[in-house]
């Protein structure tokens with residue numbers, strides 16, 4: 001059923017135990033005839049690296065990942081096999097598809113039927129509850145892989161599958177209208193630089209918060225209307241208010257890991273404003289003033305990655321050239337040093353590993 005000869009083993013980056021160093025080693029590839037109905041085997045082209053992969057490897061989240069673990073959830077590959085007796089597959093052998101954080105969901109529970117597939121209690125997560133994309137071959141699920149638009153290069157598509165989908169959905173549900181101000185803390189990073197662009201596509205006026213000349217330049221080039229350097233600015237709340245003519249911003253999409261980013265947002269949002277929480281810090285709490293949250297009619301919402309439709313939409317916008325992911329290409333072998341760089345906050349844009 002498959003023209004492609006699947007090798008017996010593949011190179012993969014394996015986390016042997018939570019907190020232990022990654023090992024790049026040969027791992028057995030699941031045989032096409034062993035695929036269950038609904039499963040597909042992908043020959044990978046590339047994969048992005050996300051902060052979540054680092055959390056999974058370190059095991060510092062309240063929920064632990066499986067071990068041994070192959071991380072990764074921003075992968076693009078070609079389908080080389082589909083499990084026998086797969087009914088009604090929306091994809092076929094030879095299709096170029098993406099693997100996102102949400103590897104699979106039941107599609108039949110209340111959450112799935114309401115479009116919150118990511119909240120399905122039977123959800124499988126790439127590089128967390130099932131092996132992810134840091135390997136030359138990946139087993140995924142026909143219902144949940146995302147077809148990559150022909151106009152979009154695989155490397156440019158990779159990080160749209162997590163960083164792009166996540167920021168796209170957060171902005172989509174940020175309760176904003178054309179011409180509204182939106183504050184984007186961490187705007188020069190992997191998620192943030194995509195958020196700036198999706199905000200522009202939606203007709204919003206982004207205020208980027210980050211630090212350093214390189215990130216300032218990047219944010220302004222991508223369409224931010226103002227940049228606040230958090231290391232130089234003494235009063236971020238006052239500065240956001242000044243930029244927005246005194247009233248404050250309509251929305252903030254906060255992707256950062258520190259709780260201060262969330263607390264500040266309640267202060268610089270105008271009445272009726274919306275705080276979208278997107279980052280997933282393991283421990284930080286939300287210490288917003290209840291008084292001002294009520295008094296200013298502030299909405300505090302959480303937005304968790306995205307469903308299949310969000311992934312199609314985020315990729316479609318990128319395929320039309322309206323959102324471009326800035327990335328640096330590396331080999332799978334470089335993953336350990338990539339994690340080191342992430343822990344030091346030294347990664348501007350995104351890292352994509354090629355196979």
Ligand SMILES: [Zn+2]
Pocket residue numbers: 050051052053073101162163
């Ligand atoms: Zn991610």
Ligand SMILES: [Zn+2]
Pocket residue numbers: 105106107108109110111112113117120121122
């Ligand atoms: Zn479900």
